[in-house]
Amino acid sequence: ILNVEQSPQSLHVQEGDSTNFTCSFPSSNFYALHWYRWETAKSPEALFVMTLNGDEKKKGRISATLNTKEGYSYLYIKGSQPEDSATYLCALRSGSARQLTFGSGTQLTVLP
């Protein structure tokens, strides 16, 4: 069983603040790391897929970095807006497995 951990579990920030959170995973047999955004009452939507050590992906105000050697990924949100409020999930694909193992998520609330 793969252990994918996310921290913090929940986070409240003020509108305009920048924030970041962490996904930790076993570094052995790494294949890919996914980030999903999950709004309340909706389904998870893919943000990024990262495969290479040192990868950095960006979509608007959201970006992510990957360190496969030490087994972590950071998700950054610059200038948070209330519409960024959601749970952010990371998911690991490892070795030859074709399924993803999800972390428990970081629940972000951006206060206006």
Added chain:
Amino acid sequence: DAGVIQSPRHEVTEMGQEVTLRCKPISGHNSLFWYRQTMMRGLELLIYFNNNVPIDDSGMPEDRFSAKMPNASFSTLKIQPSEPRDSAVYFCASRPTGFSTDTQYFGPGTRLTVL
């Protein structure tokens, strides 16, 4: 494309009843996944299919749960008999063909309440 379609969106049933959840994956996707989301355990994989064949069902809680994929466009998850602890949101996701493209596309989920 309509995306992954799940039905029903909400289901309320009594303990002991049979429950069938349905999923239609995105056309052309060859992998299908069933997940259960609870407060205690988060998003956990129950079973997944590749080309309609079950590949890994190690996440299925017990014999009361069964899943089928009779063709590329339809899958069911059945719980018989249902119990209150089965109450959760059940998600179906599909993934396109191709070894490198493992982004999964999720359906809207079925919220199951067993009384």
